[in-house]
Amino acid sequence: GRNIDDCRLRYPARTWRACDLDRPHRLPVTPADLARSVIVSADVIEHLVHPEHLLASLREALQWAPLLIVSTPERDLARGIVDFGPPGNPCHVREWNLAEFTCLLEHHGLRPGGVGLTRSDDRDHATYTIMAVVRGSRGFPDVSGASREPTAARPRHPSA
Numbered sequence: 331g332r333n334i335d336d337c338r339l340r341y342p343a344r345t346w347r348a349c350d351l352d353r354p355h356r357l358p359v360t361p362a363d364l365a366r367s368v369i370v371s372a373d374v375i376e377h378l379v380h381p382e383h384l385l386a387s388l389r390e391a392l393q394w395a396p397l398l399i400v401s402t403p404e405r406d407l408a409r410g411i412v413d414f415g416p417p418g419n420p421c422h423v424r425e426w427n428l429a430e431f432t433c434l435l436e437h438h439g440l441r442p443g444g445v446g447l448t449r450s451d452d453r454d455h456a457t458y459t460i461m462a463v464v465r466g467s468r469g470f471p472d473v474s475g476a477s478r479e480p481t482a483a484r485p486r487h488p489s490a
Contacts, residue, residue, distance in 0.1 A: 351384045357391050364394035365468070371400040373459070376422045385438035392466040398440070401461045404428055404447060408458040431460050440464045 338346050347358040351374065359367070369391055375381045388398055405425035409418055417425050426434060432445050443465050447457040 351387075352378050352380050354383050355387055357387050359391075361394040364391050365396075367395055369395050369398045371398070373401055373403065375400065376402050376417070376419075376425050379423050381424075381434070382438060385435070385440060388464075389439045392440070392464065394466065394468065396466045396469060398464040398466070399461065400435070400440075400464070401448065401459050402426065402431060403450070404431075404458050404460045407447070408450075426460070428460055431462070435462055435464070 334346050334348050337344070349355055349358050357364075357369075369388060371384070371388065375384055378384055388400070392398055403422075403425055404427060405413070405417075406427040408425070411427075415424075417423070428445065428447070432442060435442055435445075440462075441464065442462040445460065445462045448459050448461040450456050450458040
């Protein structure tokens with residue numbers, strides 16, 4: 331679409347692949363590319379009439395990719411629990427609250443290792459955006475190419 335055409339003009343040295351996420355599809359990348367990639371779907375799913383097609387392609391891609399990060403606005407926090415729609419943004423087809431979005435992911439075979447809230451933009455500290463992290467089936471490759479499981483982040487002591 332227009333967005334990808336703009337990216338191609340502004341960044342011609344990059345590779346840009348178009349894909350209609352609202353129809354059944356495979357992501358236009360190879361398993362080898364996926365094996366060394368983190369998939370990020372940032373504020374995309376709420377724009378789709380048929381989000382199940384995107385979710386199916388993400389589930390399939392996680393056979394090779396080590397990690398998926400997906401975000402979407404948290405409806406109840408962004409608009410209030412008594413706002414039953416339609417979404418305030420005319421480009422959004424539907425929005426979910428945290429519990430609904432978690433159920434949606436799980437229903438489509440994407441079991442999040444973590445779901446929570448993150449900053450919605452870089453201007454203020456409002457956390458009105460859901461962020462879910464889903465691990466792929468192969469774990470993370472290390473520098474030598476051997477597979478290893480992710481390790482939990484260790485909390486830093488304030489004096490460290």
